[in-house]
Amino acid sequence: MKFIRFDLKDQRPARLAKHKFALVSEVWDSFIKNCSLSYVLGANITVDEQLFPTKARCKFTQYMVNNKPDKFGIKFWLAADVDTKYFLNGFPYLGKDDNRPPNQSLQENVVMNLMAPYLGKGRNVTTDNFFTSVSLTEKLKIQSTSLGKSHNQSIFQKQCHFIMQPSMESYLLDQMARKYSEKAASRRWPLQVFYNILDLAGINTWVLFKQITGKKISRRVFLQMLSLE
16 A cells, blocks of 8 residues: 555656646546547436545545535546446536636536536537526536436426436435445545545446346445455
């Protein structure tokens, strides 16, 4: 464990001064790039948040008062294929983003950034109430993308032409990653991010394995087999 490093120690202060996520940004970006290389995406994408539980000390650890099992952690915004749960795109929440346009809400900015590689292709993105707005619907419509809803919302339904979808609870990546996690105790936040990459990569590998081989195998059994190999 002591040999796992993602940066050079003497360059660390300068890199962190430029970007909070710099210590592990190259590893994360490489992972995101590879996620889309071998996968045929369906028509429906879901966008949601993930709280990866950790008490590692860093400037962007979040405390969330909600019904999640853990309260402290690093928050990620995630996009996934609705049908297979395949992880497509994501980035961490680092606090105030100076690059976000002043007239654009956080929620709208997150959805548009996550969907950027998939706009203009007639797909549907499903979100929960946190992300939903009339402005987002209109911007997605311009990009030939529809906005689905996970819960019935009569206020915006006619105005936004929402496509009603089943509850997002059935395909949340967050729950799947928690169920079988590679996470181990560590106070080093870059290592905790790496654990999250392993969890998400394990889900993607399982999906690809089933698609390529046609075999029906539980994720638990697959991860055991993968670990042994």
